[in-house]
Amino acid sequence: MSLKDEALNYHKNPKPGKTEIKVTKPCLTQDDLTLAYSPGVAEPCLKIHKNKQDVYQYTNKANLVAVLSNGTAVLGLGNIGPEAFKPVGEGKAVLFKKFANVDAFDIEINAKTSEEIINVTQALEPTFGGINLEDIKAPECFEVEEKLKEKLNIPVFHDDQWGTAIITGAAVINSLTLTNRTWGDLTTVISGAGAAGIAMGRLLCHLGHKKEKIILVDSRGVVYTGRKDGMNKYKNEFAIKTDKRTLADALDGADCFLGVSVRDTVTPDMIKKMNKNPIIFAMANPDPEIPYDLAKKTRPDAIVGTGRSDFPNQVNNVLGFPFIFRGALDVAAKAINNEMMVAASEALAELARNSVTKEVKDAYGMADLAFGPDYVIPKPTDRRVLYHVAPAVARAAIETKVARKHIDIDTYVYMLQRKIEPSRRILKPIFKNAARKGRKIIFPEGDEPVILQAAEILLGDALAKPVLVGNTKKIQAAAEQSKVDISAMEILDPVKHPDRKEYAKKYLELRRRKGLTKKEADKRIKRPVIFGAMHLRLGNAHGLVVGQNLYYRHSLIPLFQILPTAKEVEHAIGAYVIIPNNENISPIVLGDATIGIKPSKKDLAESGKLLADLAESIGLDPVVAFLSHASFGSSPDEEAARIQAALRLFRNKWPEIPADGEMQADVALNTKIIKKTYPFSPLANESRVNVLVCPDLDSANISYKLLQSLGEAHLVGPILLGMKHPVHVLERHCGVGQVVELAALAAAQEYE
Known part of the structure; x- marks a missing residue:
């Protein structure tokens, strides 16, 4: 199947489009419907009527962004209209959700003039927590964003302008470090005087670049003081006194080239005349101003990047907009200002200088990926971007007094880490x-x-x-x-x-x-x-x-x-802490999943105590279930009897720990079933079972492997319990995260 056919099939089947509305509250009973709509819905309406800011507490506005366009400058397709923009808008909404859990809805408007776009968008302010302007042609896009920022009290962000600028800014920050330059040293040529090029020049100045050392080049040549042809007020911002008139002239003696124009506008001879260790980011879409390989062959000393994913240093806007809005929304910011965008660039640059995770290296098949000329901006798959960029943006919003809500940034970082690292x-x-x-x-x-x-x-x-x-x-x-x-x-x-x-x-x-x-x-x-x-x-x-x-x-x-086992422990066991993806469900401790093939009744009782101790060490009040294929004598066979005997031993030795069995797994994890069908069980009075003692190695191992494979939960382990010394055995070929988790656990544990 060709790419064309595959893309059309992807968007059409099995259901047209890429997004849908999801209900977040229970709506099963008449009581639920009474709360969801009339008459219950009147209560939040009245609260919001008294105080408009309460809309952030009682509705989805706090996490809802409009991806808004009139379809006049769609990707590399040009003015194809609002309907034809819709697949792009839906795609943008998907990226918002996937990368930063921001709910986004695409809004396509049939508006031609700046005034029409501004009026429609202004009317939508009550609905959305932020506006992401998209694919609006220049120069209208500048006026639209400027006016909306003046009129609206929610963040407005034109990603075609600022997204590329922010990611490129991060790349230039790190390129300066690698080439031993400072902002004051830098002479930069920007090819392309549309939305991205103008925004890039503005952001570079906010980062520290001298404006007079930026040479802006459009299709007519260098933008210089006094030029009349093809000028507008936005280009005039960057008009400088210079004798240079062509792109070739501008690149002669330049340190940095940033291209957001069209393919093949830069030749090898042009970049040969750039200074030592040039910085070359050719980002024309889909093909760069000069091909990556040709640029590296001509200037092996250059740091080179493009907008393409098949070469190093890809400038990809997905590194910016989801996380910038995440940080802005989480402090209910009134705007996304220059300081917040600078903070995003600096946070991305800092992350690129950190060690690259194994997860990212494996995703790209690059075991030696590390900060250097071929890696000056993070990869889009680096999940750490969320808790580096969003907090930086939130902090800048608070410091510049555009945040309605003040938060503790350290706590916020931890909250974001929990989203992608449930452990x-x-x-x-x-x-x-x-x-x-x-x-x-x-x-x-x-x-x-x-x-x-x-x-x-x-x-x-x-x-x-x-x-x-x-x-x-x-x-x-x-x-x-x-x-x-x-x-x-x-x-x-x-x-x-x-x-x-x-x-x-x-x-x-x-x-x-x-x-x-x-x-x-x-x-x-x-x-x-x-x-x-x-x-x-x-x-x-x-x-x-x-x-x-x-x-x-x-x-x-x-x-x-x-190494010996701990005092009064005959056999060590292997446990896992299961952390469900649903944060409303508390963690569960499960074992023995790695060592005891067919434990005796005494071994099972001892396992129950070791697992209960682990549960307590991670902040749980242990409630123990001894699992079986049967529940409370429903199957009078030897296996069920072994579990019953283990429970008796456990209760005799540790009566203070709530425990029961034998029982099936679904019964153990459903308090309603226990209360209704087995009210005699002491677990009927407990909130929820959080320790599962499996009858043998097969059942425990199969259970955790299924959970791991289906992706329904995050697993911490295997945790070795019952040894005198804190020692843990990793899963073969595990990732860095698992090593860190178990090593930190060992460091925190005491000798038994």
């Missing part, structure tokens, strides 16, 4: 606890890129002091390739370590009655996981995390051979 809901207190203690955590896979990236985060956020175990040269080489600074991290090389023989001796003492010989002990101690476990056992660190590139049991066995 923050439960791990924040653990992270805080870890940060206070500064404990050493051993990583036996010290040369793994994922481990190194996680170690950098742990050290940078003061969550733990990473100890990297392995061949020193390999660790250093891997760190250099991953662009991770390990200068402040401890490295233990088992082969060269001065205590290696002493560790081998102690290891032999532990295992000599288990078939281990001195020769074998001397050999095995060189293995990082065994050396790391001995280092921990002998009191030289607080915890250990292993398994990123090892099979689970291959990591587990040496830990079990060297």
Whole structure:
């Protein structure tokens, strides 16, 4: 199927368009309908009538943006009309929702003049929390935005102007750093004097660029003082005294080229005459002013970017508008001003200088992706853009007094992180606890890129002091390739370590009655996981995390051979904390999902206690359900009897913890069923079960894998419970986030 056919089919089937309205309140019963509409709806109406600002509390206005256009400058298609703009408007709404959870509705208006557009948009102000102007041709777009900003008390943002300018601004900020320039040094040529080009010049000036060192070029040549042909008041802003008349003249001796014009307007000879280490962003859509490959071949010393996703340094507006509106809406801003746009550029630039996550690297198949000439702006798939840009915009709105609502920015950052990293809901207190203690955590896979990236985060956020175990040269080489600074991290090389023989001796003492010989002990101690476990056992660190590139049991066995279980614990277990995507549903602790194949009744009872303790450590009041295929004696077989016996043992030993069983999973998680069908159960008096004890490894493992695959919840784990020392075994090939979570958990845990 051709791209044309595929795109048409995508938009047509199975339902035309890309968006729909979603109901956010229950509307099942007569009572629900009474509240949703008449007579209940009168109450918020009266509140808003008394105070118009209450519309932000009782309606969707606080999170609703209009994507508004008259279709006179649609992408690269030109003046194709409002109806033909609608697929673009719907697409923009999709991006708003996907990237920043902003509800957006496309508004297509049949308006030709600036005055008509302004009047229609002004009339829509009561409905929307913000207006995103889109695809309105120049110069009308300038007047429309200016007038609406004067008239409206909600944010108005013309993305064709400012979106490109903000992302490009971030790219230039970082390019200055990489080329050892300052704003005062920079001479910039902007090719294209439409909406994006003018906005780009304005924003560069707000960032610190000298206006007299910006050369604006349009289809007639350089915009210079005194030029009459093809001029308007917006171009006159950037008219300068110069003898340069053509684009070629302008690029001779320039430091930076920013193109928002048409394809193939820049030749190799032109950029050869630019200064050393030129900055070249050719962003004409769909084909740039000079092809990326040709620009790099002609000037290998250049930092080059385009608007295309198939080359480095893509200037993509999706890095801007969703997050700018997110920050503006969350403080009920009256406008999006220059300071807020500068804050967005600076936040994007800062994020690009941070380490790139494994998730982003994997998405682009670029393991060595890092800040440098080929990476000066973040990738659109970097989920961290949300909690870097939106808070920066919100802070600027508060500081410049356009915010109606003042918020604590640190709390706001945490709230946004929770949206894309649900584990923050439960791990924040653990992270805080870890940060206070500064404990050493051993990583036996010290040369793994994922481990190194996680170690950098742990050290940078003061969550733990990473100890990297392995061949020193390999660790250093891997760190250099991953662009991770390990200068402040401890490295233990088992082969060269001065205590290696002493560790081998102690290891032999532990295992000599288990078939281990001195020769074998001397050999095995060189293995990082065994050396790391001995280092921990002998009191030289607080915890250990292993398994990123090892099979689970291959990591587990040496830990079990060297490290003891906690007091009064016979068998360790593996648990997961399940965090449902629905924030209204509390987390659930599940186990044993990784170790005990067919636990005895005593093992199950002990598992229940370990899982309950974990639930309590993350802020839950444990309510325990022992799961089975049957509920409360409905199936008199040996398996159900084993669960019943485990429950009796649990209740006898820990009567203070609410628990019941055996029961099916749906019964355990539905308090209404328990109260109605099994009112005799002590769990009928509890709010909700939050600890699930599975009958065997198969059921627990299958359950968490299904949840993980279906994407209905975020899982934290596997968490190893029942060991004396805080140790955790990772899922093989896990991401950086999981390593950080389990290492922080180990740092926060106490010795048993």
